[in-house]
Amino acid sequence: MGASLPTKTLERVKGYRLINSKLPTIHLFEDVSSLDDFEALYALQELTNPRLNNEVGNLDYVSLDEVPWDIQGTSYAVAPFTHVAPDGSRFSNGDYGVFYIADKKETALAEVSYHWGRYVAGVEDLKFDRIVLRTLAVQFSGELADATVLDLSDPIYDKDDYADAQTLGAKLRKNDSEGIQYWSVRNPGALCWGLFTPRHVESVVQAGHYELIISNRQIVDTAELV
Secondary structure (H helix, E strand, C coil): CEEEECCEEEEEEEEEEECCCCCCCHHHCCCCCCCHHHHHHHHHHCCCCCCCCHHHHCHHCHHHHHHHCEEHHHHHHHHHHHHHCCCCEECCCCCCCEEEECCCHHHHHHHHHHHHHHHHHCCCCEEEEEEEEEEEEEEEEEEEEEECCCCCCHHHHHCCCCHHHHHHHHHHCCCCCCCEEECCCCCCEEEEEHHHHHHHCCEEEEEEEEEEEEECCCEEEEECCC
């Protein structure tokens, strides 16, 4: 499956990503401009900041020589690889991080709303809540496996079962693939990308906010905040 996918060269592609606005910027990545500076500052902060590991995340998940130190938004580029969701995602079983990007804000909103919808449905006694999401505008390049050659009927596009997609992701990553281009499952016809490395992320900047309105364990409305 993975070995048969063609590779697509992408240059300066622009897309969007939505994250919980409560997630803080990892300032340590923004305060340095090189690996040497990071290692020196990290060693110093380890002595004085007991919350450092929670803030930076698990550095074992990412090779620091892949970090794009000199871009705008380094912390946003690195965070998905140091704060890995233990339950996994479409192309990861939870053993590594993936930086997911959508082609449009609407696609990013559709993707993240699905996952938030599943989460709030399982919260007992949740009557009302509002979740504010930070919009990130991303630019990246890279050599990505192109899964858009596969039809949406392929098992990697299953709406709920990620087993085949995770197997594909693990194979691609083992073969040093930089990522995968694939069809959005939540917004048919739209594109998404999953990067297995932050190496070729060129910029990540904040670009507004969205709000999800929750009532009786369901998302009942979404709005872009201006």
